[in-house]
Amino acid sequence: MAIERVGVVGAGQMGNGIAHVFALAGYDVVMTDISADALTAAVALIDRNLERQVSKEAITADTKAQAMGRIKTTQTLTDLGQMDLIIEAATEREEIKTKIFAELQPHLKPETILTSNTSSISITRLASRTDRPEKFMGFHFMNPVPIMQLVELIRGIATDEETFKACYEVVERLGKTSATAEDFPAFIVNRILMPMINEAIYTLYEGVGSVKSIDTSLKLGANHPMGPLELADFIGLDTCLAIMNVLHDGLADTKYRPCPLLTKYVEAGWLGRKTKRGFYDYRGETPVPTR
Numbered sequence: 001m002a003i004e005r006v007g008v009v010g011a012g013q014m015g016n017g018i019a020h021v022f023a024l025a026g027y028d029v030v031m032t033d034i035s036a037d038a039l040t041a042a043v044a045l046i047d048r049n050l051e052r053q054v055s056k057e058a059i060t061a062d063t064k065a066q067a068m069g070r071i072k073t074t075q076t077l078t079d080l081g082q083m084d085l086i087i088e089a090a091t092e093r094e095e096i097k098t099k100i101f102a103e104l105q106p107h108l109k110p111e112t113i114l115t116s117n118t119s120s121i122s123i124t125r126l127a128s129r130t131d132r133p134e135k136f137m138g139f140h141f142m143n144p145v146p147i148m149q150l151v152e153l154i155r156g157i158a159t160d161e162e163t164f165k166a167c168y169e170v171v172e173r174l175g176k177t178s179a180t181a182e183d184f185p186a187f188i189v190n191r192i193l194m195p196m197i198n199e200a201i202y203t204l205y206e207g208v209g210s211v212k213s214i215d216t217s218l219k220l221g222a223n224h225p226m227g228p229l230e231l232a233d234f235i236g237l238d239t240c241l242a243i244m245n246v247l248h249d250g251l252a253d254t255k256y257r258p259c260p261l262l263t264k265y266v267e268a269g270w271l272g273r274k275t276k277r278g279f280y281d282y283r284g285e286t287p288v289p290t291r
């Protein structure tokens with residue numbers, strides 16, 4: 001089946017990036033969110049990020065205008081019923097994702113492919129609660145979506161070859177590169193990346209180093225583009241904690257125990273860049289470490 005119309009559920013930092021790259025690749029996009037403010041902010045951010053590409057001469061002003069013209073928004077989830085492909089990118093909570101798929105299901109075309117951008121949750125379990133486990137996949141973009149080259153493709157136990165092939169071809173048309181991961185907790189990228197971030201938080205918690213010394217060490221000592229605490233703030237501390245909990249519960253190994261300091265930041269509502277406070281305070285001109 002040719003995929004031309006794509007529905008994006010959730011207009012947070014991943015949803016807006018996903019809408020951006022699909023519109024730029026010529027797909028018609030409908031983006032939905034429970035929050036009207038999130039939709040308005042997402043469209044403004046896509047406009048800004050496309051403009052950044054225009055100013056760097058990566059795209060023309062005309063290409064930008066065409067891409068913006070392909071993006072529609074709605075607060076009514078069921079408006080996505082006629083799409084060929086759905087990418088769910090709402091908050092990393094299984095009950096939210098399950099509810100979205102259940103609500104969408106009666107309005108979908110039989111051939112619509114359902115996917116989730118989840119960072120960690122079982123694709124097989126999400127798929128099993130829909131009417132089309134064979135047409136369900138993990139479609140995992142990396143943040144920031146317009147810049148990062150990788151998309152992890154995750155088959156559930158029941159995913160058929162036709163669905164996998166269709167998603168693989170979409171990644172090719174986006175000009176990105178896919179890597180295939182089996183459906184085990186947090187797949188490949190976060191299975192490796194998130195324990196490193198959690199360990200960095202333990203390093204802070206145990207007083208081995210300050211926020212600044214930990215981030216400087218990994219940036220200058222291991223050539224990481226961002227320090228692990230800066231990266232945690234960028235991803236969102238709620239998402240980091242959710243992923244660690246999935247690893248801890250799913251693999252039943254204490255090496256995945258979320259650091260209590262991570263839990264404390266999330267309990268405080270200090271979720272990183274998106275709430276302007278996390279391991280750094282972003283409310284001023286330059287980020288200031290909070291420890």
Ligand SMILES: CC(=O)CC(=O)SCCNC(=O)CCNC(=O)[C@H](O)C(C)(C)COP(=O)(O)OP(=O)(O)OC[C@H]1O[C@@H](n2cnc3c(N)ncnc32)[C@H](O)[C@@H]1OP(=O)(O)O
Nearest residue numbers: 049052056119141142143144146147189190225226231235
């Ligand atoms: C949690 C999960 O499930 C999975 C994940 O996503 S894990 C997170 C994966 N992501 C990472 O690890 C990101 C690590 N960080 C980086 O690679 C870099 O710091 C970065 C690309 C984000 C920014 O790079 P930088 O050199 O510090 O900044 P800067 O020079 O301003 O930007 C580099 C490019 O990114 C673009 N950019 C930066 N932030 C952007 C954003 N939020 N959206 C779109 N474009 C962005 C810039 O326009 C610039 O583009 P060009 O290369 O075309 O000039």
Ligand SMILES: NC(=O)C1=CN([C@@H]2O[C@H](COP(=O)(O)OP(=O)(O)OC[C@H]3O[C@@H](n4cnc5c(N)ncnc54)[C@H](OP(=O)(O)O)[C@@H]3O)[C@@H](O)[C@H]2O)C=CC1
Nearest residue numbers: 010012013014033034035038089090091092118119143235
């Ligand atoms: N952050 C990252 O680096 C990465 C995240 N991911 C995954 O992508 C997904 C989204 O993450 P991210 O964009 O960072 O999260 P954000 O918190 O930035 O955005 C999530 C958005 O989903 C909205 N939302 C919540 N419930 C619903 C619903 N029922 N219907 C529609 N929208 C809803 C939220 O609205 P409100 O704020 O009003 O609740 C919010 O706007 C998660 O599964 C995450 O694990 C994958 C790769 C990288």
